[in-house]
Amino acid sequence: MDSGAIRRRLALGAAVLAASGALALAAPGTASAATDGCAGREVRTLPFGAGAVHVYKRGGYVCAVTVARDPGTRRVMSVSVQARGNRPVVERGRFTHHAGPVTVHAGQRCVWVKGSVNGDSVSSGWILC
Incomplete structure (x- = not known):
């Protein structure tokens, strides 16, 4: 595969990701608050003192969101x-x-x-190996 074909595939992938993000933002209220933008089914929850990380999987894609236990104040x-x-x-x-x-x-790799x-x-x- 030449470098032009690689660039075209990367540009197409970026365009698909941007479009899916735009659709998620354009349709507020259709995703539950728990998913916070991740597609697929929740496969793990990693709780810790100040919050939890929710891990989702769909096809070969893995998505994660860190959610604060007490939302409201701006924090790192x-x-x-x-x-x-x-x-x-x-x-x-x-x-x-x-x-x-x-x-x-x-894909089929661990995360x-x-x-x-x-x-x-x-x-x-x-x-998720």
């Missing part, structure tokens, strides 16, 4: 998903309710999920 939160062999996809910032969603294509709220954190180890 993060969520990260890494498919084995790839770099992690991370969202970090100051949020009132949740960080994420972040989605990776894992490592991390989440934090105000320094309190959880890390899954390799899961």
